[in-house]
Amino acid sequence: xxxxxxxxxxxxxxxxxxxxxxxxxMCEANAYIRSGQQEExxxxxxxxxxxxxxxxxxxxxxxxxxxxxxxxxxxSLVDHKIYLEKLED
Amino acid sequence: xxxxxxxxxxxxxxxxxxxxxxxxxMCEANAYIRSGQQEExxxxxxxxxxxxxxxxxxxxxxxxxxxxxxxxxxxSLVDHKIYLEKLED
Numbered sequence: 615x616x617x618x619x620x621x622x623x624x625x626x627x628x629x630x631x632x633x634x635x636x637x638x639x640m641c642e643a644n645a646y647i648r649s650g651q652q653e654e655x656x657x658x659x660x661x662x663x664x665x666x667x668x669x670x671x672x673x674x675x676x677x678x679x680x681x682x683x684x685x686x687x688x689x690s691l692v693d694h695k696i697y698l699e700k701l702e703d
Numbered sequence: 704x705x706x707x708x709x710x711x712x713x714x715x716x717x718x719x720x721x722x723x724x725x726x727x728x729m730c731e732a733n734a735y736i737r738s739g740q741q742e743e744x745x746x747x748x749x750x751x752x753x754x755x756x757x758x759x760x761x762x763x764x765x766x767x768x769x770x771x772x773x774x775x776x777x778x779s780l781v782d783h784k785i786y787l788e789k790l791e792d
Contacts, residue, residue: 641730641732660780661781662780663777664777664778665774685754686775687754689753689778691731691732691751692731694730
């Protein structure tokens with residue numbers, strides 16, 4: 615194991631704290647398709663949603679995108695949940 | 704000033720920490736009406752959004768509700784921003 619000095623250790627702790635803070639402040643949500651009593655998780659850690667044509671463009675915090683033919687049914691931000699309703703083709 | 708004992712002080716500090724944590728974890732967003740380059744803040748600390756009829760029902764974390772004839776233009780959750788587009792009467 616690599617031996618770290620006191621100063622380096624403090625930096626490591628500080629670094630971890632910053633990561634913690636960053637993670638805590640991330641306000642992404644999970645997107646679910648809801649039909650009846652069923653909830654299907656379709657994308658985690660969603661950052662952005664943009665209505666595009668006949669659907670929605672979802673983008674997660676890593677930049678991954680998903681286009682889905684659906685509309686927003688409910689947003690519950692404090693619960694980190696986005697409920698979508700699928701549109702028929 | 705009321706004098707607090709050591710045990711009580713620790714509880715106070717713990718209490719504050721919990722409040723801090725709660726505030727940090729709150730993932731509400733601010734809702735703006737966007738038209739051209741203009742952004743008008745219409746509701747802060749929005750928790751829930753539900754499409755209702757020809758508009759949106761916004762509810763903040765305190766339970767205050769606002770109905771607005773608009774549609775969602777963009778959600779940017781990590782930035783705590785909800786952009787709406789006003790619909791014509």
